[in-house]
Amino acid sequence: FAEAKPFKIGFILPMTGQSASTGRQEEAAIKLYMAQNGSTVAGRKIEVIVKDDGGVADQTRRIAQELVVNDKVDVLAGFGLTPLALATAPIATQSKTPMVVTAAATSIITEQSPYIVRTSFTLPQVSIGIAEWAAKNKIRKVVTLVTDYGPGIDAEKFFKSQFQLNGGQIVAEIRSPLRSPDFAPFLQKVRDAQPDALFVFLPSGQGAAFMKQFAERGLDKAGIKLIATGDVLDDDQLNDMGDVALGVVNSHHYSAAHPSALNKKFVTDFQAANKFRPNFMAVAAYDGMRVIYKALEATKGQGGGEALLGAMKGQIFESPRGQVLIDAQTRDIVQDVYIRKVERKDGQLWNVEFDVQKSVKDPGKAK
Ligand code: DHB
Incomplete structure (x- = not known):
């Protein structure tokens, strides 16, 4: 044969x-x-x-x-x-x-x-859940910060429409470049705008550098909550982010702690x-x-x-x-989207799921 x-x-x-x-x-x-x-x-x-x-x-x-x-x-x-x-x-x-x-x-x-x-x-799929969570948790004014290309623009658009639908207000929309971004000038703008929270999307690999600058600029100390898609609290880097990541609420479809x-x-x-x-x-x-x-x-x-x-x-x-x-x-994939909070367990940082939206289809597809 x-x-x-x-x-x-x-x-x-x-x-x-x-x-x-x-x-x-x-x-x-x-x-x-x-x-x-x-x-x-x-x-x-x-x-x-x-x-x-x-x-x-x-x-x-x-x-x-x-x-x-x-x-x-x-x-x-x-x-x-x-x-x-x-x-x-x-x-x-x-x-x-x-x-x-x-x-x-x-x-x-x-x-x-x-x-x-x-x-x-898809970014629309995972951005709606965190918008709903924010609106339900006394967050009224938000600045958005996303990477300036397809997924970032999707995240910005779908976070914004859902947050506004639930009564929230977007006070500024910032976009950072895909290649080698320096977040410092953007974070200064966020500080000046004094929102209740900053919503962030960055592609996998940029989260740790962002979190470091967020802490260095003292945004956490200034009372500005960080919310994000799970790309920012990526399991690839999460465990090295340190205390600044603790308590950050974010939404995504996968956590290594599932x-x-x-x-x-x-x-x-x-x-x-x-x-x-x-x-x-x-x-x-x-x-x-x-x-x-x-x-x-x-x-x-x-x-x-x-x-x-x-x-x-x-x-x-x-x-x-x-x-x-x-x-x-x-x-396209239909899947559950989880709302998670970063917690330390046995000395390691994990995205711990505490709420779920079941069987979410991509909301970005034409109806
Ligand atoms: C894309 C890349 C990422 O690393 C990510 O986390 C999300 C989206 C993208 O380019 O589509």
Whole structure:
């Protein structure tokens, strides 16, 4: 018999540069998934190719072309930042290759190609919960501070509309650059505006530097509460942030402290193999592998762009984050969003979940 061809998954990730933690987290999660589930599915050997785009869109586009044309990958996956996913969408469409987005989180991404399936999250999805929590907890005036690109603008817009709907007031809207931001001048503006709270979104990897400057500028001492999406209190960096992070309330879809049996096993196994804690990027890559494995299984090892895509749509399963669904219409993930507070337990900092919004669809999709 002829050996069945290997089934190739081309992951494009930022392994270097400002977003390197996303690549490191996702690669570790891919390895863990394969260690737990094997590297053969329906008779096909799984071959994962990880390529570093350094977080630069022109590189992502070039690598995606090479993976499709030369390596003939069956699936494209990864995409650590929104512009990198947007650069690849036309290649997925032209080549009819399923493109599993395991990081980038601007709402519109899934609408850029019918071949995109997302296992991460969207900023509108996680920004509404913290807006509601703030309005219910005596926070009236808020300044928003977001990174000036797709996910930041989504966070700003959806936080604002929900907070205003619940009676809150936005007194200033600040945007910081994506590349090497210095937060000091922005934090001075926030101090001057004297809001009850500052709402922040920054992409994974920038949280620790921000928290340090927040404390150095004395905003906590000035009585300005910090609220955020969980990207800022990222499990990748949280434990090194120190006391300034204690008590910060934030909303997100994954905490390494999520108290399910499945998550406890995921975190234990992940930490046994790596010197760091898994974050929300790791979980999205782990679940992305699950979605791909199950789709290949459903096609009995045949694969094929259309067939795989069809088998990805509608998958329902328990993730380390909780119950999730790949919405068959939007190809985006439906999941629970948790309100969490940073607490110290056994000498370590954790996002401890204390409230939940169940089965949240991306509110950014046109109704
Ligand atoms: C994006 C990147 C991140 O690191 C994050 O935490 C959220 C969104 C993005 O570029 O889409």
